[in-house]
Amino acid sequence: MERRHPEHYLDLLLGARAGRLTRRQVLTRGLRLGLSTPAILSLLAACGQQEEGGAAPAPTSAPAAGQTPAPGATATGERRLSDNRDFVVAFSGGVPDLDPQSAYDNQASALFLACYEMLIALKGESTFEYEPMLAREWSQNDDLTEFTFKLAPNAKFHDGTPCDAEAVKASFVRFRRMERGPYNVISRFVDNPEEQIEVVDATTLVFKMTKPEPLFLAAMASEYGPLVVSPAAMEQHKTADDPYAHEWFAQNIVGTGPYKAVEILPQERFVFERFADYHSEPPFFDRIIARVVVEDATRRQLMESGEVHGCAYINPEDLLVMRDNPALQVVEYDTTEVDWIRMNYAKLNAKARQGFAYAWPYQEVIEQVLRGYGKPINGPIADTVIGYDPSIPTYTTDLEKAKQLLTEAGIREGDTFTYMFATGDATDSAMAQLFQANLAQIGITLELQQVDRAALLELAYGDSPPEERPHFMSAGWWPDYNDSWNQMYPNFHSDSVGSKGSNAMFYQNAEFDRLMDQLQVAESEEEIRELTGQIVKILTWDDPAAIFYAQIKKATVLQADIRGFTPNGIYINSFPFWHMWREAT
């Protein structure tokens, strides 16, 4: 569920890429110098530039191991372009909601990058530098309260209407007012869009904040929500019941992106063709075809047969084999996703949850199940996220300790617990069985229950009481912003239980809530670190909410002749279609 279909985007991941300083190093050094976040941002930017040409490659211009090879250029520096101008990408499931201001779904956002546009986008692999998208230029005032965007003058929607500043404003008003899916991406900054968004002239737009907002640009580069839809289409298709024409946009696509949809079969495939009136340089590919291939084995087979050219949903086990296939490239990248096993707060006391955390097969899972596509982590905050505190210890498997704690918790040999996971998920199934075996060694029975994805969603977002829920459920998350509060609030805060968030196991700890509320308004980096440390300690050790078993590494598989792909830690599982091309072979 959440993990395989993450509904979040990363925001301002300061992750320094492989070969450079790790983000933590930069951050630690920066903090030691007493710098603030924006200062560190610029420091990181500087790092990237300074180290370019050095021993370690910079992210966007040169290939690192396992990354897209340098563009296949001729001696004269020209690209040798292939005649095959279709790019076929395989998805693992359908995309029923195509409204970019409503869908909160990882695959949907990958699709949107072909046909919709944000104002700005993250540049290459960078998680803090931007490149133009719908906006040609942008600037902000010194105290970060006003952000000005200059739009492409010739931008048009797929329906032929011009995309001017008024249209962009109308789209953002819709995003904010419709209050669907990812709308907190805008509502955090803009509460009153009619007033706060100002149209200066046909191509100039100003967003006015009520307080300094260092994260606003990051939010505008998110692939979840701030995409611009055609207000003309909205006007045309709205109804009294549905003033924002959401029902219509859920099934139709009218954006400004380089491709327009020519065929939409939500559970089967999407076909996009190059949009003739696209405002920027035409992309290489004539067509983007997104194909829904539900079966893991089939996705791999289609990659190997060459029918599919790119896929971000491949099992670790298959990735290991595909890495050795010269016809394919496997592009690996670190993320800020942390995966965990939620524990039922209502059914298990703190001692029991600590005991179970000791019984988890950490090393086996990372090495043998995730096959190295993950590393140990000491809580819900990945080591690339602000607030990560390395001083908090990490659990390791210790069955004796587990048994002792479980006994103290009043759990006896022969007691039975339930563990729920999504059908057909080989990774989950293997982890669950390893956990089950560990528990069996200390006399505890774990019953495994496969359920459909729909049933898991129902649990994650439904209102059934915790007593009716299983003891364990697998999950995972990555933050909206590079901000620890954002990662934990929807998952563990008492405001987020049941249908109000993803706190599916009804974690409710008063001290946690209190510290979280402080963290939300924290003003300095130290304060964030200090509070996050305390909070994570509660979540992991004092009153555990989940078994935090790995920080995840992802991989996208491409045909070997595909060029111009750069993974981005924020646009997880997505493709920069407009940069990509195919080399003639």
Add this chain to the structure above:
Amino acid sequence: MVLHLIIRRLFFLVFVLLGLSLITFTLSHVVPSDPARMIAGPRASPEAVEKIRKDYGLDRPLHEQYIRYMAGVIRLDFGESLSSRRPVNQDLKRYLPATVELTLYAMLFAVVAGIPLGVLSAVKRNSLLDGITRTISVLGLSIPSFWLALMLQFVLFAQLGLLPDGQRLPIGVKEPPTITTLYTVDALLSGQFGLFLTALKHLAMPAFVLGFGSLAIVTRMVRSGMLEVLGQDYIRTARAKGLEQKTVVIRHALKNALLPAVTVIGLQIGLLLGGAVLVEIIFSWPGIGRYAFTAIQNFDYNAVISVTLIIGFAYVTVNLLVDIAYVLLDPRIRVT
């Protein structure tokens, strides 16, 4: 006689459809899920969920929902799919032809291969060929289709690269213009012979797996029918009269042995339509079996009911046709 049969069966058909819909409807409503939340999507506010519940009539009592749904079905409107949010009709229009084409080719394979095999093995009884045929016929009924499918994928696709691993056409290949909705036929009708071959290649593995069981049954029926007929007096007489073996077999024995085979073939078509689920899933075949499986996983009960009804309808209709054929072919038989 035939008319009476048809009228009787039509009543039965209505009864079956009502029964099927009622059972499926009940089953899908005891599922512990909230379709309104499914439609609303993750993180929808309780108000939004409530609104959808109202819009879709999900807040009404069950019997009322059922009646509303069936009122639509009578007008051939199967409602809206809760997961794709498109009319189920639209989905069916896409997925049903895929299943029909697959089933037809599976049966074609079973008949084209099964009848000669059955005849030959009866005529050359206890020969090597007979032995092979009988082995095939036992295996056909015994090999799990999903296992056979995976093994074939492994050998023919992954190892040898002879056949595609599934789907109706390669990704990116344009479908033939819709005439009959069957890709192979449409490709031929529109003169695209290459496309016809491609579609046929894609059909080969799934149709073989799906038809293998039917092949066994057809072979078996034909063989035993032939054996019975060949042992009867009039055949012996014919042989004694010096008629050539070939003539005896074709003119007399086969004709008589085919009747039971026809029945079985008809019934098999009915069963295969609903039985393609596993094969469709493994070969990523976009048919109604796979559609129903996905629908069940998504608690998309409008879709589930519609598929059940369509397959039930097909089953009863095919049965009726078989019975009519039976009556017409063999006046001695009375069917009630």
Add this chain to the structure above:
Amino acid sequence: MTAEPRVTPEPQILPLGLTERAARRRGPLVTLVDFARQSPLNLLALGLIALFVFLVVFGGTLAPHDPIKPNIQLKLHAPSSTYWFGTDELGRDVLSRVMSGAKYSLGVAVIILSIALVIGVVVGALAGYLGGLADEVLMRLTDLFLAFPALILAMAIAAALGRSLQTAAIALTAVYWPWYARLVRGQVLALKEREFVEAARALGASPGRVLLRHILPNTTAPVIVQLTIDVGYAVLATAGLSFLGLGAQPPTPEWGSMIAGARTVFREAWWYISFPGLALTLTVVGFNLLGDGLRDYIDPRTRRRAW
């Protein structure tokens, strides 16, 4: 069900009570030997069934390794002298899992058919014996279930009641009982008019007694033949549901769910997918051959047909 197609049991009347009388006269062992000697296929069938029934009872005990406990360091090892059938994705011995899996695959099929048989016999006997309205109502109900797409019905039931081997068994019982109802009804209808039944009635036996003592015992032969063949199909169906995740749950070594587990790695580990599939196939072959053999054995007209 599904692509495991079945011959529709046409209301066929086989010579009745032959087996029983033969058995009574000569003892069951003699009958068995007689049956086995009739055709090498019969011998093969008995051999296969004996093997798998043996595994149902002793498979779990005799398994050389623990079929449940993962040993992940050994994952996906090819067959060797220690692990004859190789190991699976969690390093468990595939041979041990296949051996202890018989209990689930074959055992559950037998349970399913037992229940289906009871329901079918009751419905069929009542319908056939009472006739009239009861017959009409019961048989239309039966036909209704027959018209249900089997796997879809099973999937819907399993989804509604939760995924487990028990649910799968319930779902498949719902699929199988109508066949027995129809079969038994046909037999009862035919037997009702036979002399020995008339005679019993004339002697003043109550309807219940006539049905239980005189009619039902004589339907045994065709029912047994059908049952034998259906065991095979039920094994396939159970495995099919488990393959879809609707039946046995991990770590249960049910053959269908083993094949499902093998599916993601079958390209790298042929042994993992092959052996459970072979076990399934051989079990079903055994029952199919036995069914054919029995039919021939019971029905002298087809005796030499030896399918």
